[in-house]
Amino acid sequence: MEPAGIVIEKLAKMYARRGSEVHALKGIDLEVRGGEIFGLLGPNGAGKTTTVGVCTTRVKATSGRVTVNGIDVRADAPAVKRSIGVVTQFRTLDRSLTIRENLAMHAMYFGLHPKDAWVRADELLADFRLSERAGAFPDELSGGMAQRVQVARAIAHHPSVLFLDEPTAGLDPQSRLALWETIEGMHARGITVFLTTHYMEEAESLCDRVAIIDHGQILVLDTPQALKRSISAETVIELRLEAPNDALVERLRALPGVVSAQASGDAVRVLTASQDGVLPRILAEANSAGLKDMTMTKPTLETVFISLTGRDLRE
Amino acid sequence: MSSGSATLESSTLAPRARRAMYARAFYGLIRRDMRVARREAFQLSMRTIMNPFLFVFVFAYVFPKIGQQFQSGGGISFATIIVPGLIGSAIIFNGISAVALPLVMEFGATREIEDRVMAPLPTAAVAVEKIVFSAAQAVVAGLVVFPFVYLIPSTPVSVHVNNWPLLIGVFLLAGLVSSALGMAIGTVANPRQIGLVFALIVIPVTFLGCVYYPWARLHPILWLQILVLINPLVYISEGLRTALTPSVPHMHPWAFFGALLALFALLMWMALSGFLRRVID
Numbered sequence: 391m392e393p394a395g396i397v398i399e400k401l402a403k404m405y406a407r408r409g410s411e412v413h414a415l416k417g418i419d420l421e422v423r424g425g426e427i428f429g430l431l432g433p434n435g436a437g438k439t440t441t442v443g444v445c446t447t448r449v450k451a452t453s454g455r456v457t458v459n460g461i462d463v464r465a466d467a468p469a470v471k472r473s474i475g476v477v478t479q480f481r482t483l484d485r486s487l488t489i490r491e492n493l494a495m496h497a498m499y500f501g502l503h504p505k506d507a508w509v510r511a512d513e514l515l516a517d518f519r520l521s522e523r524a525g526a527f528p529d530e531l532s533g534g535m536a537q538r539v540q541v542a543r544a545i546a547h548h549p550s551v552l553f554l555d556e557p558t559a560g561l562d563p564q565s566r567l568a569l570w571e572t573i574e575g576m577h578a579r580g581i582t583v584f585l586t587t588h589y590m591e592e593a594e595s596l597c598d599r600v601a602i603i604d605h606g607q608i609l610v611l612d613t614p615q616a617l618k619r620s621i622s623a624e625t626v627i628e629l630r631l632e633a634p635n636d637a638l639v640e641r642l643r644a645l646p647g648v649v650s651a652q653a654s655g656d657a658v659r660v661l662t663a664s665q666d667g668v669l670p671r672i673l674a675e676a677n678s679a680g681l682k683d684m685t686m687t688k689p690t691l692e693t694v695f696i697s698l699t700g701r702d703l704r705e
Numbered sequence: 706m707s708s709g710s711a712t713l714e715s716s717t718l719a720p721r722a723r724r725a726m727y728a729r730a731f732y733g734l735i736r737r738d739m740r741v742a743r744r745e746a747f748q749l750s751m752r753t754i755m756n757p758f759l760f761v762f763v764f765a766y767v768f769p770k771i772g773q774q775f776q777s778g779g780g781i782s783f784a785t786i787i788v789p790g791l792i793g794s795a796i797i798f799n800g801i802s803a804v805a806l807p808l809v810m811e812f813g814a815t816r817e818i819e820d821r822v823m824a825p826l827p828t829a830a831v832a833v834e835k836i837v838f839s840a841a842q843a844v845v846a847g848l849v850v851f852p853f854v855y856l857i858p859s860t861p862v863s864v865h866v867n868n869w870p871l872l873i874g875v876f877l878l879a880g881l882v883s884s885a886l887g888m889a890i891g892t893v894a895n896p897r898q899i900g901l902v903f904a905l906i907v908i909p910v911t912f913l914g915c916v917y918y919p920w921a922r923l924h925p926i927l928w929l930q931i932l933v934l935i936n937p938l939v940y941i942s943e944g945l946r947t948a949l950t951p952s953v954p955h956m957h958p959w960a961f962f963g964a965l966l967a968l969f970a971l972l973m974w975m976a977l978s979g980f981l982r983r984v985i986d
Contacts, residue, residue: 405986443986447823448822448823448984448985448986450986466718467828468723468727468825468827469825471823471824471825472726472825476819476823478816478819480815480816480819481815481817482818483817483820484737484820484821485815485817486744486745487737487741491740495736495737498729498732498733498736498737499730499734499737499820499821500733501725501730501733501825504736543820
């Protein structure tokens with residue numbers, strides 16, 4: 391039996407666009423274990439979609455190797471396609487077919503007998519609460535509903551690995567929560583889920599393990615809890631100031647109990663360890679620079695990303 | 706949800722299982738196209754029929770009736786000359802449209818081809834299926850046109866099939882060349898250009914495809930007679946002329962079969978490499 395899951399070794403992808411070279415992936419290594427929900431978190435343009443593209447045989451790697459369930463994606467694309475389900479960022483439902491036909495045809499592409507394919511389509515319509523719209527065409531559906539159909543279609547042939555590229559981008563909060571539930575349902579049935587996202591809440595609440603990617607490189611890979619622990623800060627204090635300046639940031643950094651301090655715009659973000667007296671000392675310094683407002687939060691994956699890159703996830 | 710999810714696949718497929726997997730996926734794609742074609746049958750048949758119907762009606766029914774006759778020479782009626790040509794142009798027009806129109810949208814705007822590209826068979830086979838299905842559709846279009854061009858003219862139409870295998874061969878090859886040309890167009894054009902592509906390729910191809918005159922008659926305009934040899938419809942028209950109206954001057958079968966086969970090979974290569982370039986980054 392071949393190992394389940396996805397193994398990515400030294401994967402690089404270079405696009406030649408209008409004479410210049412774009413290095414979308416600069417030699418990444420990842421291992422997604424069978425049965426886990428794995429999140430690839432990063433800002434737009436970090437290389438997430440390219441990674442999924444290579445794993446799903448739609449993008450040719452410049453170098454490196456990817457296996458899905460032990461099958462090399464380059465050597466045997468059809469065998470890989472058989473065992474994966476894919477939801478891309480695009481609305482790729484077949485517009486010439488109804489919702490029910492979209493599901494049944496997909497099942498037929500994967501070898502189901504037509505009679506079984508229609509049964510399977512009805513089963514999925516019921517599971518995804520889509521039965522009422524079975525005869526609708528994709529253009530008649532809301533974004534959230536269309537995305538539900540795409541996920542239903544992606545699992546119609548019982549794949550063992552499911553790829554979701556930015557599955558909740560552009561969805562309303564309710565549809566997003568519904569989709570999270572669906573993903574957890576697949577996880578419970580033992581399907582390996584590889585998802586990309588630039589929403590840190592999504593990665594944090596859904597994923598067993600998360601890799602943070604930026605500029606085509608993997609920065610860290612661990613469980614969300616371990617990643618948050620890794621910055622060894624208990625609290626994130628954001629100070630909005632009238633006159634933030636470098637000298638102030640330097641002074642804040644020097645305070646005992648402060649892990650790091652970083653300016654961005656009119657704000658300074660200070661990470662602190664749990665230590666008595668740290669807050670009054672920070673406030674005293676901040677007041678001297680005209681403190682307007684202050685918020686305190688627990689560290690999130692966003693904090694991890696910022697402390698690694700100095701930038702926000704939101705571009 | 707039904708059982709059997711998340712089974713582990715083994716890395717190697719037995720050749721037999723692999724062939725079965727490809728065949729079933731191919732069949733699924735055919736079923737999909739059949740369903741769509743059935744849904745659009747009315748629209749498709751109108752698109753197919755209107756041009757030849759009106760053409761035959763005006764030039765082979767109204768013209769003779771009102772005494773405004775074409776001089777076709779050699780005692781052969783104009784109505785007879787245009788039978789193969791109009792069937793040929795129905796085939797090529799439908800072959801191109803059936804592939805190029807949806808493909809341009811699916812590549813450029815909607816990307817809905819992706820689900821078919823993810824079916825478990827080699828990506829090139831997805832393109833081959835599209836060409837094969839559209840070729841069949843084009844052949845049907847040619848057959849649909851036949852009663853119109855045969856029955857409507859008010860002057861005698863003389864059609865004789867001496868060689869059925871030749872006729873079938875020309876029909877099939879004509880369909881395949883047309884849909885391969887359609888895919889070659891569909892993989893290079895984008896949705897905004899499609900009107901332009903039809904104006905610059907499809908219309909000249911049909912007007913200069915020896916539809917309304919046999920190729921041999923072009924001799925007085927030698928440059929045109931040579932220039933139109935790049936047009937696949939010339940060989941389709943001439944082939945159908947040989948098969949359906951042998952009394953009209955026509956090319957030698959070696960010439961049109963050879964040319965159609967060569968064009969098919971060239972267009973197939975362009976179509977498949979274009980398709981792969983569009984779906985795999």
